[in-house]
Amino acid sequence: MTAGPVLxxxxxxxxxESWHQGSAAVVRPDGTVVASWGxxxxxxxxxxxxxxxxxxxxxxxxxxxRFGLGNEHIALACASHSGEPRHVETVRGWLRKVGLSESDxxxxxxxPRLQASIEALAxxxxxxxxxxxxxxxxxSGFLTTAVQYGEPTAxxxxxxxPVQQRLRAIMTDLxxxxxxxxxxxxxxxxxxxxxxxxxLLARAMASMAEPSQLSNRHAEAATRIRxxxxxxxxxxxxxxxxxxxxxxxxxxxxxxxxxxEGVFCGMLPTLGLxxxxxxxxxxxxxxxxxxxTLLAHLGVLPADQRDALLHPPVKNVVxxxxxxxxxxxxxxx
Amino acid sequence: MTAGPVLxxxxxxxxxESWHQGSAAVVRPDGTVVASWGxxxxxxxxxxxxxxxxxxxxxxxxxxxRFGLGNEHIALACASHSGEPRHVETVRGWLRKVGLSESDxxxxxxxPRLQASIEALAxxxxxxxxxxxxxxxxxSGFLTTAVQYGEPTAxxxxxxxPVQQRLRAIMTDLxxxxxxxxxxxxxxxxxxxxxxxxxLLARAMASMAEPSQLSNRHAEAATRIRxxxxxxxxxxxxxxxxxxxxxxxxxxxxxxxxxxEGVFCGMLPTLGLxxxxxxxxxxxxxxxxxxxTLLAHLGVLPADQRDALLHPPVKNVVxxxxxxxxxxxxxxx
Numbered sequence: 001m002t003a004g005p006v007l008x009x010x011x012x013x014x015x016x017e018s019w020h021q022g023s024a025a026v027v028r029p030d031g032t033v034v035a036s037w038g039x040x041x042x043x044x045x046x047x048x049x050x051x052x053x054x055x056x057x058x059x060x061x062x063x064x065x066r067f068g069l070g071n072e073h074i075a076l077a078c079a080s081h082s083g084e085p086r087h088v089e090t091v092r093g094w095l096r097k098v099g100l101s102e103s104d105x106x107x108x109x110x111x112p113r114l115q116a117s118i119e120a121l122a123x124x125x126x127x128x129x130x131x132x133x134x135x136x137x138x139x140s141g142f143l144t145t146a147v148q149y150g151e152p153t154a155x156x157x158x159x160x161x162p163v164q165q166r167l168r169a170i171m172t173d174l175x176x177x178x179x180x181x182x183x184x185x186x187x188x189x190x191x192x193x194x195x196x197x198x199x200l201l202a203r204a205m206a207s208m209a210e211p212s213q214l215s216n217r218h219a220e221a222a223t224r225i226r227x228x229x230x231x232x233x234x235x236x237x238x239x240x241x242x243x244x245x246x247x248x249x250x251x252x253x254x255x256x257x258x259x260x261e262g263v264f265c266g267m268l269p270t271l272g273l274x275x276x277x278x279x280x281x282x283x284x285x286x287x288x289x290x291x292x293t294l295l296a297h298l299g300v301l302p303a304d305q306r307d308a309l310l311h312p313p314v315k316n317v318v319x320x321x322x323x324x325x326x327x328x329x330x331x332x333x
Numbered sequence: 334m335t336a337g338p339v340l341x342x343x344x345x346x347x348x349x350e351s352w353h354q355g356s357a358a359v360v361r362p363d364g365t366v367v368a369s370w371g372x373x374x375x376x377x378x379x380x381x382x383x384x385x386x387x388x389x390x391x392x393x394x395x396x397x398x399r400f401g402l403g404n405e406h407i408a409l410a411c412a413s414h415s416g417e418p419r420h421v422e423t424v425r426g427w428l429r430k431v432g433l434s435e436s437d438x439x440x441x442x443x444x445p446r447l448q449a450s451i452e453a454l455a456x457x458x459x460x461x462x463x464x465x466x467x468x469x470x471x472x473s474g475f476l477t478t479a480v481q482y483g484e485p486t487a488x489x490x491x492x493x494x495p496v497q498q499r500l501r502a503i504m505t506d507l508x509x510x511x512x513x514x515x516x517x518x519x520x521x522x523x524x525x526x527x528x529x530x531x532x533l534l535a536r537a538m539a540s541m542a543e544p545s546q547l548s549n550r551h552a553e554a555a556t557r558i559r560x561x562x563x564x565x566x567x568x569x570x571x572x573x574x575x576x577x578x579x580x581x582x583x584x585x586x587x588x589x590x591x592x593x594e595g596v597f598c599g600m601l602p603t604l605g606l607x608x609x610x611x612x613x614x615x616x617x618x619x620x621x622x623x624x625x626t627l628l629a630h631l632g633v634l635p636a637d638q639r640d641a642l643l644h645p646p647v648k649n650v651v652x653x654x655x656x657x658x659x660x661x662x663x664x665x666x
Contacts, residue, residue, distance in 0.1 A: 010594070010615060011518075012378055012518030012519070012526070013516065013517060013518030013519060013528075014516050014518070014528075015376065015377075015378055015516060015518050015528050017377075017378050017518065017594050017615065018594050018595065018612075018613060018614055018615035019613055019614065020614050021354075021614075043348065044348075044350070045345055045348055045350050106651075107650060108649070108650030108651035108652075109650065110650050111448060115444060115451070118448070118451055118452065118455070119451065119452070119454075119455035120455075121452075122451070122452035122453075122455035122456050123455050123456060123458070125456070133650060183346065183347050183348060184346060185344075185345030185346030185347070185348050185350065185655060185656060186345070186346060186649060186653065186655040187649065187655075188649045188650050188655075189649065189650055190649055190650070190651060190653070193345070195346075195347075195348050261343070261350050261351050262351065279351075280351060280352055281351055281352065281353050281354075281614035281616055281619075282343065282350065282351035282616075283614055283615075283616070286614075316441070316519060316520065316521045316522065316523055317440060317441030317442065317443050317466060317521050317522060317523070318439075318441035318523060319441075320519065320523070322518060322519040322520075322521075323518060
């Protein structure tokens with residue numbers, strides 16, 4: 001089993017009630033490892049944390065200009081959104097622009113993340129549709145590239161479909177290894193999630209953060225995607241979400257994206273670095289504090305946000321402070 | 334940081350995507366450790382997993398007979414229920430029987446667990462009340478003992494209130510150590526959760542499973558509680574829940590209870606054993622598979638349920654099987 005040190009602790013009163021092990025890599029575009037904790041050569045499934053990488057194919061296709069798409073659509077292609085009205089309506093409008101509809105989405109349907117959205121649907125007697133799926137923006141981007149290249153849209157989630165082949169070609173260019181040789185599992189939304197060594201995932205992020213060594217085509221796309229993430233942070237996640245908060249607070253400095261099962265990725269253009277984190281137990285709560293800790297460690301987290309993000313409170317049902325999450329003293333605490 | 338081996342793996346395709354470390358103890362009433370994995374002397378917060386122990390105070394008070402309460406109420410006192418209509422209505426009826434109402438509950442309010450219940454409330458334009466709190470049965474039991482002994486009901490969640498003092502006295506008798514000396518954190522529902530060595534939590538469970546060494550008063554209460562858990566498994570949790578499923582499937586053989594942050598406890602009367610499990614990352618999903626694995630290891634899990642409970646499927650949004658959870662090969666897999 002892959003090893004990694006305890007990165008995050010969860011306390012309740014005087015007791016460390018739970019703790020989370022992880023691996024993390026901070027890497028330069030040439031693959032130089034600037035800092036690492038735990039095994040970073042182990043393969044992980046990036047899940048949604050590599051959506052910014054996958055959005056490269058959309059931006060490079062020329063479809064943004066052809067269909068009059070904007071930052072909000074690019075950010076949605078990078079997003080795991082909460083299914084709030086603006087997310088859903090923007091996805092529906094996007095699909096209309098490219099001559100498609102929700103019925104072309106192959107991501108499936110799940111209830112929106114936000115309690116208020118679930119209740120709003122229920123009050124209307126309505127049911128969530130595929131546009132509510134947190135991955136509906138990414139899938140709209142996939143469909144858009146198929147339309148742009150005149151490919152069949154059906155089956156765009158399959159490993160051998162040209163849409164997925166392009167994603168692997170881009171990953172190969174960004175991480176410096178042959179992504180066609182990676183094993184894969186099927187993600188929650190049906191697409192292949194490529195088993196990627198953590199260090200290479202961080203390198204791909206670094207390549208997007210500081211793309212001067214990439215082709216002009218890749219470099220321009222990476223720059224456009226970073227700008228869109230900071231310009232439309234709400235589209236990246238939603239109300240109160242960590243990705244939205246950080247991408248809003250650090251324009252031009254950090255572009256971060258969470259993934260299921262405790263993955264987190266980040267681009268740090270001012271430092272020319274990429275970050276990849278995997279909490280080995282799959283805990284999203286710990287991946288967030290670990291990302292905040294690394295951002296602070298690297299000096300890009302505003303001082304006035306350190307306490308809230310490095311020591312998120314654990315509250316009970318009535319809102320009483322009963323504990324906290326924190327970086328382990330044995331790590332960067 | 335407390336150590337424990339990897340007990341549970343989560344796979345996706347060919348990859349072990351995440352894994353969970355834990356400690357587990359199988360103990361006799363006299364404290365003899367029959368089997369253990371990881372550190373079992375470390376203190377853990379039992380959270381809701383010790384509700385059956387706390388229900389002893391209710392049954393021993395005589396209030397069951399005085400107020401005409403039954404198995405459904407005793408099971409609710411042991412429960413972390415899903416806030417389904419029968420749970421909520423039974424709690425409301427219970428409070429009326431003892432001359433109180435929901436406003437006397439100090440557990441706070443949170444939305445019901447079941448999506449359908451959340452939607453039903455929204456359609457009615459209603460909001461969850463304290464009775465919907467998963468701990469409302471336990472709190473109704475606490476209030477009932479205060480009424481029974483003529484104590485003030487206000488503040489029954491405080492460490493020094495007679496209600497909480499009785500719980501510590503019972504824990505002391507069941508685990509063989511002075512529970513007044515235990516540290517504590519505040520639980521989600523506001524009561525003290527006593528920091529208990531895992532081996533002693535298992536011993537307390539064993540004492541309830543095979544209570545012949547306890548006082549008659551304790552022994553009769555433990556026997557009554559075990560019977561109520563098997564008689565009203567729905568009240569223990571709710572639709573589709575692991576606790577409901579197991580307590581329904583193994584009448585007289587096992588009485589189990591989950592707790593927050595990856596805790597699980599069990600009584601095995603036919604074997605005269607108690608079980609306590611703590612997943613150190615706090616993962617409930619792993620604690621369930623670990624409990625199923627121990628029940629199988631101890632020979633009490635029906636063969637026709639082993640596959641479903643030891644290898645729960647990981648499905649994607651459209652319901653495709655994409656992986657599984659399983660006991661680690663290095664443990665009991």
